Amino acid sequence: MTDDRSVRDGGTLTVALNSDPDKLDPTLAQTLVGRTVFASMCEKLYDIDEDGTVVPQLAASLPVTSADGRTVTIQVRPGAEFSDGTKLDADAVVTSLLRHRDLPGSARGTELAPVSKAEATGPLTVRLTLDHSYVPLTGVLADRAGMVMSPTALEKYGKDFTNHPSCVGPFRFVERVGGDRIVLRKDPNYYDADRVHLDGVIYKPIPDGNVRLANLRSGDLQVGDQMAPVDVRSALTEPKLQLFNSPSLGYQGIGLNVGNVKGLGQKPGKIDTPIARDVRVREAFELAIDRDLLNTVVFQGMYEPACGPISPQSAIAPGVKPEDCPRRDVGRAKKLLKEAGVQTPVKIELKTSTTPEQGRVGQVLQAMVKEAGFELSLRPTEYATMLAETDAGDYDVFTSGWSGRLDPDGNVSNFLKTAGAMNAYGLGDPEIDKLIAEGRSVADPARRTGIYDELTRRVQDAHALIYLYRQKNYVVAGKDVAGIRVYGDGLVRVKNAGYTR
Amino acid sequence: MTKYLLTRLRQSLITLFLVSIVVFAGIRALPGDPALALAGEERSPEALAAVRESYGLNDNVVIQYGRFIGHALTGDLGTSSRTGLPVADAIAQALPVTLELAALSLLLAIVVGIGAGVVAAVRRGRPEEWLANAIALIGLSIPTFWLGIVLVLGFAIAVPVFAASGYVPFGTDPIDNLRRMVLPAIVLGSGLAAVVMRQTRAAMLDSLSADYVRTARAKGLSRGSVIGGHALRNSLVTVVTVLGLQLGHLISGAVVTEQIFVLPGFGKLTIDAVFTRDYATLQAVVLCTSAAYILINLLVDVVYSVIDPRIRLGGAR
Numbered sequence: 024m025t026d027d028r029s030v031r032d033g034g035t036l037t038v039a040l041n042s043d044p045d046k047l048d049p050t051l052a053q054t055l056v057g058r059t060v061f062a063s064m065c066e067k068l069y070d071i072d073e074d075g076t077v078v079p080q081l082a083a084s085l086p087v088t089s090a091d092g093r094t095v096t097i098q099v100r101p102g103a104e105f106s107d108g109t110k111l112d113a114d115a116v117v118t119s120l121l122r123h124r125d126l127p128g129s130a131r132g133t134e135l136a137p138v139s140k141a142e143a144t145g146p147l148t149v150r151l152t153l154d155h156s157y158v159p160l161t162g163v164l165a166d167r168a169g170m171v172m173s174p175t176a177l178e179k180y181g182k183d184f185t186n187h188p189s190c191v192g193p194f195r196f197v198e199r200v201g202g203d204r205i206v207l208r209k210d211p212n213y214y215d216a217d218r219v220h221l222d223g224v225i226y227k228p229i230p231d232g233n234v235r236l237a238n239l240r241s242g243d244l245q246v247g248d249q250m251a252p253v254d255v256r257s258a259l260t261e262p263k264l265q266l267f268n269s270p271s272l273g274y275q276g277i278g279l280n281v282g283n284v285k286g287l288g289q290k291p292g293k294i295d296t297p298i299a300r301d302v303r304v305r306e307a308f309e310l311a312i313d314r315d316l317l318n319t320v321v322f323q324g325m326y327e328p329a330c331g332p333i334s335p336q337s338a339i340a341p342g343v344k345p346e347d348c349p350r351r352d353v354g355r356a357k358k359l360l361k362e363a364g365v366q367t368p369v370k371i372e373l374k375t376s377t378t379p380e381q382g383r384v385g386q387v388l389q390a391m392v393k394e395a396g397f398e399l400s401l402r403p404t405e406y407a408t409m410l411a412e413t414d415a416g417d418y419d420v421f422t423s424g425w426s427g428r429l430d431p432d433g434n435v436s437n438f439l440k441t442a443g444a445m446n447a448y449g450l451g452d453p454e455i456d457k458l459i460a461e462g463r464s465v466a467d468p469a470r471r472t473g474i475y476d477e478l479t480r481r482v483q484d485a486h487a488l489i490y491l492y493r494q495k496n497y498v499v500a501g502k503d504v505a506g507i508r509v510y511g512d513g514l515v516r517v518k519n520a521g522y523t524r
Numbered sequence: 525m526t527k528y529l530l531t532r533l534r535q536s537l538i539t540l541f542l543v544s545i546v547v548f549a550g551i552r553a554l555p556g557d558p559a560l561a562l563a564g565e566e567r568s569p570e571a572l573a574a575v576r577e578s579y580g581l582n583d584n585v586v587i588q589y590g591r592f593i594g595h596a597l598t599g600d601l602g603t604s605s606r607t608g609l610p611v612a613d614a615i616a617q618a619l620p621v622t623l624e625l626a627a628l629s630l631l632l633a634i635v636v637g638i639g640a641g642v643v644a645a646v647r648r649g650r651p652e653e654w655l656a657n658a659i660a661l662i663g664l665s666i667p668t669f670w671l672g673i674v675l676v677l678g679f680a681i682a683v684p685v686f687a688a689s690g691y692v693p694f695g696t697d698p699i700d701n702l703r704r705m706v707l708p709a710i711v712l713g714s715g716l717a718a719v720v721m722r723q724t725r726a727a728m729l730d731s732l733s734a735d736y737v738r739t740a741r742a743k744g745l746s747r748g749s750v751i752g753g754h755a756l757r758n759s760l761v762t763v764v765t766v767l768g769l770q771l772g773h774l775i776s777g778a779v780v781t782e783q784i785f786v787l788p789g790f791g792k793l794t795i796d797a798v799f800t801r802d803y804a805t806l807q808a809v810v811l812c813t814s815a816a817y818i819l820i821n822l823l824v825d826v827v828y829s830v831i832d833p834r835i836r837l838g839g840a841r
Binding site: 045046053127128130132133185199202233238243244287405406411414444 | 784
């Protein structure tokens with residue numbers, strides 16, 4: 024969603040984030056809020072536009088891939104400078120890509136693993152050699168793995184780059200006070216500085232929705248990122264505030280433990296519970312759920328019901344539309360439980376995080392599945408503990424979500440592949456593995472769509488990860504601020520923002 | 525007095541050492557892997573392993589403790605696993621905020637609490653006492669979070685006299701600093717003011733009926749002198765004890781207030797550190813808070829002797 028009213032030059036924008044970002048180092052960073060800060064100071068080789076289409080950013084054009092898919096050539100934007108005044112060139116891109124791939128602790132290592140070689144073949148030309156055809160690469164380079172860091176700053180600060188980040192971007196890093204603020208100032212070296220209106224941006228972590236809203240109302244904050252539906256409803260009663268939103272590329276659902284006995288990355292084993300043993304019990308569980316009602320009751324109808332890993336917003340492989348999701352059918356659910364021969368009520372424990380919204384999701388599910396013959400008990404568990412327990416396989420069902428990636432592969436492979444890095448469900452299906460591999464190597468968008476449609480059906484049939492809804496990115500801003508952009512990747516872009524005249 | 529102080533200092537250091545062990549063990553007993561908490565939704569096994577390695581989380585707990593204490597003694601409190609910033613810097617930034625908040629709240633509690641307590645005692649059985657008691661009861665009963673939000677709605681949004689959030693150092697802009705600190709100080713100090721009022725009232729009632737006050741009155745001293753110079757001065761011993769105990773609570777109670785007003789103090793630092801299992805920050809924050817508690821107790825004992833000469837500390841014998 025965009026806002027194109029004309030703005031005046033000058034002023035500082037204060038943006039509230041719902042948590043404190045982690046390291047301001049594109050190689051090591053792992054949080055969504057961190058990506059929002061990077062959007063202002065670390066541009067990427069590629070970006071997405073309003074329609075979710077990949078467009079060049081620090082690259083001069085879209086990448087050129089060889090016929091066998093194993094060589095990718097990238098032209099680098101001429102005339103761009105890092106915030107430290109050094110030049111952006113092919114060498115800098117190569118240095119960054121190799122650091123992303125090789126630095127111990129890199130969160131980008133897996134995404135860039137297929138890149139076997141990166142070299143500068145000209146001052147502004149980069150050639151990547153891949154182990155195998157890897158279609159998601161462009162999508163990956165439109166995220167943090169495509170951020171280019173100043174080689175001079177990397178050499179000067181080494182591990183401490185996180186405290187002195189220097190990239191190409193509309194704003195440059197000034198200071199960070201942990202837990203309080205990250206201050207950025209307009210970068211005069213930026214190639215598109217003429218279109219940057221603000222003098223600076225301040226990012227403030229404010230986890231509590233009430234507090235964020237109070238600050239938006241008082242004018243201490245101009246932008247609130249990732250607002251919850253209940254706060255958005257409340258904000259809309261305020262004439263001084265306006266709303267931006269975009270659908271997200273991620274999903275929220277519940278994960279069922281069907282074979283995670285030894286922890287992540289291990290081969291699935293056998294679990295002796297009714298939901299793990301018999302797919303009919305899981306199907307009955309899913310049939311007992313009404314996604315529309317869940318969305319209405321918990322989220323005031325402001326999110327989208329969902330039943331597959333890929334968002335219909337995805338430009339590459341459109342997923343299942345909300346209206347095509349399976350409908351609630353308690354009669355059939357009961358019948359399936361009877362066929363499975365399980366003793367009712369089937370007792371299941373659901374681990375949820377401790378947020379009020381997730382608590383309500385749990386309560387609504389509890390009431391729905393009860394009618395079909397399930398006794399769902401809720402165990403609110405603090406986030407870090409829940410991750411540790413669910414990764415280890417110590418659970419029946421848990422609330423599982425993902426903020427989403429541009430390329431469909433980023434929303435399926437780690438979660439659904441046998442022994443995948445985030446397959447906490449213990450799902451192991453050779454057919455799914457085959458479809459994931461095909462989806463990564465086939466370049467033709469139409470064929471990819473077919474592959475992901477089949478994959479979605481297969482995943483739906485396994486009922487190991489029941490997709491329930493997709494969040495929308497809601498951003499509340501003061502009406503005197505214009506030029507903010509909110510796209511499907513969930514980031515708030517303030518490059519062209521400013522105060523109205 | 526010196527001997528007493530030295531003994532108390534030695535005891536304090538031993539306490540601090542024991543606290544460091546309890547804190548260290550307690551934090552590690554929390555469920556949830558710090559590497560996982562850090563990685564959040566994106567957790568590749570390689571990245572997790574590298575995080576554990578770089579923060580020494582694979583080592584034996586005893587080795588980790590030894591390293592922590594060794595570094596702490598040289599003033600190195602480690603690096604935050606979440607932000608990569610030095611913990612000492614984070615503490616240096618957070619400490620003035622919390623201390624200022626605690627000091628302002630304390631000031632408010634002393635002025636309002638002692639004032640109302642004296643009035644309630646002196647005007648016993650009159651409307652002033654009822655009013656003071658009612659205010660104290662309200663101050664004790666209102667949840668901090670609710671009071672904070674109501675004050676923000678009233679005095680930062682409806683009538684924008686104060687700011688709803690944020691911190692500006694006093695040295696940078698004193699007016700803006702106070703504009704941001706008054707509401708948090710009221711929220712944090714209201715409970716303490718109520719406690720102080722009740723203590724002052726009770727102690728004053730005792731004092732006012734004591735023989736020495738009767739003697740002072742009989743000697744023809746002015747009303748102000750009797751109340752201020754005799755009754756209040758003796759009542760303050762109890763009040764100082766309560767204040768001392770409560771000052772520790774002020775620092776730890778700042779957690780909620782700092783969340784409401786987005787103040788980058790100790791409370792906020794602690795909460796963030798707990799949720800991200802940021803061991804280095806959490807250890808340092810809890811240790812510093814413990815040290816503050818111990819120091820405050822020590823100071824309270826010293827202040828006793830200044831207010832009431834009847835209390836002779838160790839060296840008198």
